[in-house]
Amino acid sequence: MSTPIQWRKSSYSGSGDGNACVEAALDRPHIAVRDSKIPSRAVLTFPAPAFAALLRALQAL
Secondary structure (H helix, E strand, O other): OOOOOOOEEEOOOOOOOOOOEEEEEEEEEEEEEEEEOOOOOOOEEEEEHHHHHHHHHHHHO
């Protein structure tokens, strides 16, 4: 039996009710990402090191 993953909403979700949101969750050994407006749609998964590299690249912008 798998444990449900805990989704976390981005702190940069926008003003008001946070309609421009991305949620991420640790789904070992991957990081899962979804659109919080439509959580039933596709989830993207990344190996944790690749996701960390993506975040570093975004922070460098």
